[in-house]
Amino acid sequence: MMLHEANVKKSNWFAACRVEDVAENGGVCVKYEDTQIALFYFTRRNEWYATQNECPHKKQMALSRGMIGTKSDEPKVACPFHKKTFSLATGECLSGDECAIKTYPVKVEHGIVFIGVGETIE
Amino acid sequence: MRILIIGNGMVGHKFCEKLISKKLPGLEITVFGEEQYAAYDRVHLSRFFEGKTVDDLTLAPAGWYKENGINLHLGDPVQAINRTAKLVHTFKGFVIHYDILVLATGSSAFVPRIEGVEKEGVFLYRTIEDLHLIQAYAAKAKTGAVIGGGLLGLEAAKALLDLGIADTHVIEFARRLMPRQLDETGSQMLMTTLTSLGLTIHTDTNTTKIIGKKAITEMQFADGSSLKTDMLVISAGIKPRGELALECGLETGMNGGIVVNNSMQTSDESIYAIGECALYNEMIYGLVAPGYEMAEVAAQEICAMVDKAQSSARKQFTGFDMSTKLKLVGTDVASFGDPFASGDDVRNIVLQDTVKGIYKRINVSADGKYLLGGILVGDASQYNLLLQTFKNKIFLPPHPEDLILPAREAKKDNGAGIVALPDDALICSCESVSKLTICQSVSEGGCETVDAIKKCTKAGTGCGGCLPMIKDLMVHTMKQHGKYVRNVLCEHFQYSRQELFDLIKIHELKTYNDVLDQLGNGDGCEICKPAVSSIIASLWNEMVLAKGNDTAQDSNDRFLANIQKGGTYSVVPRIPGGEITPEKLIVIGQVAQKYGLYTKITGGQRIDMFGAHLSDLPFIWGELIEAGFESGHAYGKALRTVKSCVGTTWCRFGLQDSVSFAIQVEERYRGLRAPHKIKSAVSGCIRECAEAQSKDFGIIATEKGWNLYVCGNGGSKPQHALLLATDINSETCIKYIDRFLMFYIRTADPLTRTATWLNKMEGGIDYLRNVVVNDSLGMAEQWEQEMQQLVNAYQCEWKTAINNPEIRKRFNHFINAPGEKDPTVQFNQLREQKKAANW
Ligand code: SRM
Ligand SMILES: Cc1cc2nc3c(=O)[nH]c(=O)nc-3n(C[C@H](O)[C@H](O)[C@H](O)COP(=O)(O)OP(=O)(O)OC[C@H]3O[C@@H](n4cnc5c(N)ncnc54)[C@H](O)[C@@H]3O)c2cc1C
Ligand code: SF4
Numbered sequence: 001m002m003l004h005e006a007n008v009k010k011s012n013w014f015a016a017c018r019v020e021d022v023a024e025n026g027g028v029c030v031k032y033e034d035t036q037i038a039l040f041y042f043t044r045r046n047e048w049y050a051t052q053n054e055c056p057h058k059k060q061m062a063l064s065r066g067m068i069g070t071k072s073d074e075p076k077v078a079c080p081f082h083k084k085t086f087s088l089a090t091g092e093c094l095s096g097d098e099c100a101i102k103t104y105p106v107k108v109e110h111g112i113v114f115i116g117v118g119e120t121i122e
Numbered sequence: 123m124r125i126l127i128i129g130n131g132m133v134g135h136k137f138c139e140k141l142i143s144k145k146l147p148g149l150e151i152t153v154f155g156e157e158q159y160a161a162y163d164r165v166h167l168s169r170f171f172e173g174k175t176v177d178d179l180t181l182a183p184a185g186w187y188k189e190n191g192i193n194l195h196l197g198d199p200v201q202a203i204n205r206t207a208k209l210v211h212t213f214k215g216f217v218i219h220y221d222i223l224v225l226a227t228g229s230s231a232f233v234p235r236i237e238g239v240e241k242e243g244v245f246l247y248r249t250i251e252d253l254h255l256i257q258a259y260a261a262k263a264k265t266g267a268v269i270g271g272g273l274l275g276l277e278a279a280k281a282l283l284d285l286g287i288a289d290t291h292v293i294e295f296a297r298r299l300m301p302r303q304l305d306e307t308g309s310q311m312l313m314t315t316l317t318s319l320g321l322t323i324h325t326d327t328n329t330t331k332i333i334g335k336k337a338i339t340e341m342q343f344a345d346g347s348s349l350k351t352d353m354l355v356i357s358a359g360i361k362p363r364g365e366l367a368l369e370c371g372l373e374t375g376m377n378g379g380i381v382v383n384n385s386m387q388t389s390d391e392s393i394y395a396i397g398e399c400a401l402y403n404e405m406i407y408g409l410v411a412p413g414y415e416m417a418e419v420a421a422q423e424i425c426a427m428v429d430k431a432q433s434s435a436r437k438q439f440t441g442f443d444m445s446t447k448l449k450l451v452g453t454d455v456a457s458f459g460d461p462f463a464s465g466d467d468v469r470n471i472v473l474q475d476t477v478k479g480i481y482k483r484i485n486v487s488a489d490g491k492y493l494l495g496g497i498l499v500g501d502a503s504q505y506n507l508l509l510q511t512f513k514n515k516i517f518l519p520p521h522p523e524d525l526i527l528p529a530r531e532a533k534k535d536n537g538a539g540i541v542a543l544p545d546d547a548l549i550c551s552c553e554s555v556s557k558l559t560i561c562q563s564v565s566e567g568g569c570e571t572v573d574a575i576k577k578c579t580k581a582g583t584g585c586g587g588c589l590p591m592i593k594d595l596m597v598h599t600m601k602q603h604g605k606y607v608r609n610v611l612c613e614h615f616q617y618s619r620q621e622l623f624d625l626i627k628i629h630e631l632k633t634y635n636d637v638l639d640q641l642g643n644g645d646g647c648e649i650c651k652p653a654v655s656s657i658i659a660s661l662w663n664e665m666v667l668a669k670g671n672d673t674a675q676d677s678n679d680r681f682l683a684n685i686q687k688g689g690t691y692s693v694v695p696r697i698p699g700g701e702i703t704p705e706k707l708i709v710i711g712q713v714a715q716k717y718g719l720y721t722k723i724t725g726g727q728r729i730d731m732f733g734a735h736l737s738d739l740p741f742i743w744g745e746l747i748e749a750g751f752e753s754g755h756a757y758g759k760a761l762r763t764v765k766s767c768v769g770t771t772w773c774r775f776g777l778q779d780s781v782s783f784a785i786q787v788e789e790r791y792r793g794l795r796a797p798h799k800i801k802s803a804v805s806g807c808i809r810e811c812a813e814a815q816s817k818d819f820g821i822i823a824t825e826k827g828w829n830l831y832v833c834g835n836g837g838s839k840p841q842h843a844l845l846l847a848t849d850i851n852s853e854t855c856i857k858y859i860d861r862f863l864m865f866y867i868r869t870a871d872p873l874t875r876t877a878t879w880l881n882k883m884e885g886g887i888d889y890l891r892n893v894v895v896n897d898s899l900g901m902a903e904q905w906e907q908e909m910q911q912l913v914n915a916y917q918c919e920w921k922t923a924i925n926n927p928e929i930r931k932r933f934n935h936f937i938n939a940p941g942e943k944d945p946t947v948q949f950n951q952l953r954e955q956k957k958a959a960n961w
């Protein structure tokens with residue numbers, strides 16, 4: 001299964017964890033070198049998303065602990081601190097602020113979850 | 123073209139925003155601000171004492187200026203203007219050329235000439251800096267005084283009270299408080315209310331001397347009397363900061379205000395002045411809304427200069443309405459239009475209730491057609507509507523007195539509701555958004571929530587005072603377009619909480635996913651998830667982290683701990699009734715020491731340990747449980763604490779054993795999930811040392827048994843609990859509480875405390891008493907049984923969590939590096955303990 005990685009041609013796929021490590025309909029935090037990535041398994045929609053773990057509002061490493069859901073059909077995550085919401089698909093802030101978060105492509109192969117972390121060789 | 127702005131206050135910042143939004147080519151914008159901080163919300167300055175940080179008050183996110191290409195120099199006041207060469211000289215030595223200069227220097231506090239004002243302990247109330255100084259000094263002050271009984275003075279006095287100075291005095295020179303906004307009666311009414319809040323008010327009092335060696339110790343007044351005080355805040359009015367303008371020869375006027383025309387231009391056509399430093403038509407506008415209007419006018423003017431095509435549509439400043447609503451003092455005060463209008467051609471309608479502390483006056487033209495102005499004290503809920511009626515010259519209904527009658531009677535459409543407002547009525551005066559714009563954002567822009575309207579129109583993003591009206595307009599417009607507006611949970615559930623509660627119960631649904639599949643649509647969100655989870659927990663009392671329900675919990679419930687600044691968690695073991703053995707105290711100390719936790723006694727008679735890393739939580743709880751502790755549910759919308767006083771066990775006044783009863787009550791309802799948190803207390807006699815009357819349910823011992831009070835609340839709008847039953851025995855008391863809680867859990871909206879729930883209940887406490895005591899709904903027996911089932915199903919969640927490997931695995935920061943702590947977490951040191959680093 002490959003999902004929304006269309007615009008990253010040459011990703012450096014990083015093996016983050018196994019499918020069953022990730023909470024259903026929730027998120028976990030993945031360590032990639034010095035970067036923290038929030039990885040979400042939207043089980044109800046059978047979709048995977050990854051974003052930066054830091055909430056831009058107060059710079060808290062917390063998005064992976066937030067609740068996920070939808071607004072209309074847009075998948076989103078709500079930061080546990082002040083419930084600012086961000087689109088999981090585009091990273092855009094959905095609660096009226098200017099700040100946006102970075103998103104990463106995700107793919108699952110043989111039960112292993114890979115996050116596309118850069119534009120080096122496949 | 124280089125635009126140079128002096129002053130980075132509220133209006134200076136708004137001007138930058140306006141200028142940027144016009145997207146003009148070739149502008150170079152430079153700002154010099156004297157303060158250390160980037161522009162912040164001065165209007166809500168006092169919130170600083172409620173725990174807001176400088177960041178919260180800051181108007182633009184960090185980096186905003188840079189992103190928009192604005193050169194911002196903070197902490198660098200401009201010291202001189204050379205108009206011939208068009209140069210400014212700054213404190214740090216910059217000399218910069220301008221094409222257009224904008225003065226937004228605001229004003230400073232007016233300091234009356236009193237001997238001794240320079241002494242230590244005398245403060246102003248204008249900047250964050252001032253507040254830091256006041257806060258530091260207040261810590262050791264027992265008595266405080268404020269000179270000035272106007273808008274700002276009263277706000278400052280309230281702040282001193284909030285800082286813990288119980289003995290605070292207000293000194294007003296005039297014969298009454300808020301002389302510019304209130305008449306004699308209104309002022310009297312306000313004075314009575316403020317006195318009951320703990321302020322001492324001296325009107326008609328002229329301070330002549332401030333006494334003290336180095337620091338103030340006493341104030342002397344013209345009538346020979348005096349007042350001993352530890353500190354003084356001067357808030358007696360404002361003085362426009364026109365000093366730069368005066369020195370460089372611009373025309374200045376009364377008090378130093380910089381004279382401007384209706385394009386905000388000063389006597390030098392390259393120099394503009396806006397905000398509180400500008401003198402228009404011999405008037406200084408000391409409010410933010412007119413300042414914002416001036417910013418718009420000046421921005422348009424500059425726009426027209428750069429882009430000739432835009433020159434026709436320019437706005438002009440023609441004065442501004444100075445109506446005001448006072449915030450924060452603990453009672454409503456507002457005045458609008460001409461509050462004092464009287465005479466032959468005016469009809470004054472007055473409503474006065476000395477018990478409730480309400481005074482309302484409206485001034486109506488003699489022919490009964492127009493509203494001229496008015497005063498509201500004690501209840502300003504009709505302020506917005508009255509203001510709009512006045513500003514838009516709306517014809518009054520046949521009985522204008524209906525406009526100020528209490529909402530209950532006036533509920534029938536009194537002909538002056540939002541519907542009657544003209545399209546161009548200004549609803550949000552901070553951002554100048556009209557009724558039409560708001561309605562169109564709903565009908566054409568598809569906005570169906572207040573948040574959406576805020577985002578799309580900016581209305582309500584300033585002081586927020588217009589939010590209730592925006593909501594009403596939204597509901598009204600939606601209804602007009604045939605949209606059925608119901609009290610539904612969110613876009614995923616077309617039911618109210620009560621409907622959903624009953625449905626989940628009938629269908630015996632036990633997981634969030636089942637509820638969503640059977641009763642809702644879509645994939646859920648952060649509003650319905652915790653609400654549904656709470657209902658499920660209230661109904662079945664199963665472990666909240668059972669698979670599938672874990673990620674439907676609010677983050678605090680999901681990790682069975684409250685997330686705190688920096689991303690660490692707090693640990694609060696249950697200490698029923700506040701009673702604890704020395705052995706257990708030692709365990710808490712040892713655990714805190716071992717895991718490096720900050721400890722504090724809470725306001726709820728127990729001990730909170732802060733700063734725990736996610737991955738340490740299971741180990742910490744393991745040790746606590748080993749020692750006989752259990753979860754305190756500090757993270758859940760659940761029973762928190764039942765406070766106690768020592769009662770008959772030690773106290774010479776005790777009438778009953780309040781500690782034992784508090785423990786019994788706490789152990790009965792521990793873990794009970796509800797629409798919001800619930801708190802209780804048991805006092806051993808009417809001296810009420812456990813503060814039971816501020817609790818959701820409170821119990822006070824009598825000679826014969828207990829008195830039961832319900833629906834009290836602390837929080838931002840404190841409310842005393844009301845008496846539900848008197849002289850009942852322990853068994854009856856528990857029965858009543860069972861029924862009361864089940865009724866609340868079943869019918870309250872999400873996140874509604876019992877006090878608010880009761881406030882919305884038709885029939886109020888009498889109805890509630892009928893249901894609980896007289897069983898008017900015939901539910902008593904069922905509710906008691908249901909409560910007993912919940913009590914029987916109780917388990918300590920933490921115990922279950924640490925013994926279940928699947929759940930335990932979630933308590934790790936990194937999924938691919940278990941046990942490794944979040945390296946971004948930072949602590950500072952304070953009084954020999956750690957604290958979270960500031961954000
Ligand atoms: C620790 C404590 C302050 C302290 O250092 O003493 C505290 C700390 C918090 N309070 Fe409180 N409140 C504490 C006693 C109170 C009290 C006093 C009391 O209970 O006697 C009140 C007023 C009484 C009342 O609730 O009616 C109180 C009224 C609030 C409110 C306002 C509730 C309201 O109805 O308006 C909130 C916000 C909320 O719940 O939405 C709140 C929320 C919070 C939160 C949960 C804020 C947050 O999300 O982080 C804080 C969590 C700290 C933590 O992680 O443990 N806290 N809070 C007190 C813990 C008591 C305990 O042992 O459980
Ligand atoms: C406690 C308090 C409560 C208030 N409540 C309300 C309210 O409820 N409603 C309301 O409408 N208004 C209220 N106001 C008034 C409101 O804050 C002001 O009207 C508003 O801030 C005016 O904006 P301004 O930009 O003109 O001035 P300011 O916000 O004062 O900004 C002027 C800035 O210019 C700087 N400056 C001055 N000279 C120089 C120089 N030579 N070089 C560089 N910088 C300089 C100053 O340091 C300051 O930072 C309140 C004010 C206070 C203090
Ligand atoms: S502990 Fe309570 S009062 Fe104190 S800052 Fe937190 S929420 Fe506010």
Ligand code: FES
Nearest residue numbers: 055057058079082
């Ligand atoms: S830190 Fe994320 S919303 Fe405030």
